[in-house]
Amino acid sequence: MNRSRVVVVGAGFAGFQAARALSRTARDEAEIILLNPTDYFLYLPLLPQVAAGILEPRRVTVSLPGALPRVRLQLGEAREVDLDARRVRFTDPEGRSGTLEYDRLVLAVGSVNKLLPVPGVADHAHGFRGIPEALYLRDHITRQIELADVAASAGESASRRTFVVVGAGYTGTEVAAQGGLFTDALTRKRRAGSGGRARWVLVDIADRVLPELDRRLSSTADRVLRRRGVDVRTGSSVKEVTEDGVLLDDGEFIETRTLIWCVGVRPDPLVSEIGLPVERGRLVVEPRLGVPGHPEVFACGDAAAVPDLTRPGEYTPMTAQHASRQGKLAGLNVAASLGDGDQRPYEHHDLGFAVDLGGVQAAANPLGIALSGPLAGAVTRGYHLAAMPGNRVRVAADWLLDAVLPRQAVQLGLVRSWAVPLDTASPELAHVPGPATAKEE
Template sequence: MTRPKILVVGGGFAGVECLHRLERALRPAEAELTLVTPTDYQLYLPLLPHVAAGVLTPQSVAVSLRRRLRRTRIVPGGANGVDTAARSVEVHTTAGTTVHLPYDHLVLAAGSTTRTFDIPGLAEHALGMKTLAQAAYLRDHVISQLDLAAVATDEAERAARMRFVVVGGGYAGVETAACLQRLTAAATARFPRLDPGLLEWHLVDLAPKLLPELGDRLGAKAMETLRRRGVRFSLNTSVRAVTPESVTLTDGRVLPTRTLVWTAGVAAGPLVGTLDGPTVRGRLRTTAELTVPGSPGVFAVGDAAAVPDLAVGGDAITPPTAQHAQRQGKAVARNLVARLRGAPLRPYHHRDLGLVVDLGGTDAVSKPLGVELSGVPAQLVARGYHVMALPTLTARARVLTNWALNATTGDDFVRTGFQEGRPATLQDFERVGARPAGPDAGRPGSAPDTPRPDPA
């Protein structure tokens, strides 16, 4: 008898955790395990702002898949679409070829992409913070703006190059602005011709307050901390237009700048749109057992899935966080083992352990198990959480060593230049693109609209 084929799409928290658990729970003869992912590492996304700021090296947050997965076949590429009738996934490999991988059981853990809107100039000029390459590119870009400002003879150009705009008042936006503000503030001391007073960081968000998930007090504390460091805030405000040299806000202000970092939320990847299933704000609706209704053999987890949040109740779905993705990976592995062995599936149930926001240095706000903390105690909790969440001892050792080196020796503000000469748009970095893989693929009108989340 042939072994059942378990195919996992996506090498993030959910997908890798699922396969790691399956390798431990199943004998080699019980199932054939395959992973489709464009990279050979699992990215620890919450620490990307530290990579952009030079506090951590890129290798510190890129965990080798082959260190964690010993029996899984890894197919380097991205999934274009799912044919649920044929039980096949169309994959475009990194070599440029297209293959069709059959499955008996499919786990969609394809993650998310940066959420964008139809804002003139946004797709062409905004920088993101979703991939390792984006973090490395952003660091080089920010340092290059200081280099260019130092030799600029026009005062308006110098001021524009020293003004940085970040859109998004959630975790990614706040931590990116906080970490890079510390980087640029320290770097200006190495540029005698630069006036530190010209350095400006603007944080823009459509919401009326910062970090609403943390509550009013901690959100206000984070704003107070960043405002003390010179960060300016524009709340109840969004972006109307972007050009290579300016950002126009919805309140009419025009900010001359060469840098716009867009972190205004995430949307499920376009692969979701190739399945004929119900969605919630662009995410594929699942049962509490993580199965996709109407698609036999298909499970969905992580940012691409709208999983009922049983801990909250009602119509709530789990938020797209690393904490839920990792635990859903464990839960879907358990249910796959149960299905193979004829046991009943169990619903996913998890209550958040807490939230942490690292503002760099000794600044942080955290809410572990509902306890509100700020300053050094919050920073200890935040960094302790990240260390324990890293999946290998090697990754933990690298991160701790990097933190210690940065705290004692500082940064040399070096541009690597690795990303020079390549397109820097969000789509180029995040490999956006998918198409249906069924019998009608390629026919006019066959591609479903890519689901878009509700802007609210």
């Protein structure tokens, strides 16, 4: 009855690890409550494989009650943090309001889609941040290939078989790579003369794909994409989006019914609304992940601007690698603040990056060693299996089945377009029912 209450907001990479570290370290000193909209942790790096029909959706999710038995899960979305009253206000999945009082608070709310002021994007683009988006996109791609077979004109057929991905970072590159293989598998099963191969276009304002990575990895990914027929448009941006296509800044209009928006993410707006100093939307914290002036509040992951002690004067980038490690340290430091251990500053050198390019292809640089081809593919999949907090055997089994059996190409119709709005900064939109829109066609 005298235990301190610790509220962890968000169950992404940072929040999940924070709650797990706390439950293992301060099980007697703290009552731990995890506030999250869903009852699962989502392993985002494998989401493109869900959209491509390689992995069953539950493979990339880990049950929070199952993985964190000593943590009480509160389903809901945080709406306000009252620092003076030490209270978090939230809305549950049925729209009811609630509050959680805390003695310690860990903010790990993560990030949302980054929207640019491009006319038509919010109305016609598809986001890619969760299971609903991946399932909807898989259905949508399958539907476009099927509708292309019976299109009234060659032009309509070509536009339905054209898929444009905006953003050549991790997510966009993997979506284009996996998507191309997926549509190849779909078109091979179609009747002869039904329209031919699908076209994938990858657009980014940067001068190369994967601009945040070493040029060798970028070149590897670029080479694999182009060899598969992906039309890579670097140094180009989207000027306008309509129901019928995408207008690029060079004046070219690409007729398409599919625009996949992968331009990156930004910190959840909740962080800026708290009223504390932020750095580009991220809550400013000390090296020990505590919030200055509020020793009871900690922040980690994409929500926090964490000083990078390995690069003085800079902040750690918004990556899953940093979020996981910051979350674990935040949990340990919260436990230390309750009298269990000593607080430590966050310091981590990147161990390398891995980008899955579909099939046996990947680009990776573990410990700074640049790899490509099947070896990089094996390292990438091995890394994902090691990093996942569950479902390893099931994921490996799906990979094996995909290698020996053809993919099942059917629409499930589980998610309608109005249920996956691109503007995730306005989550209330996701709860507004409405009719199917034209972009489902």
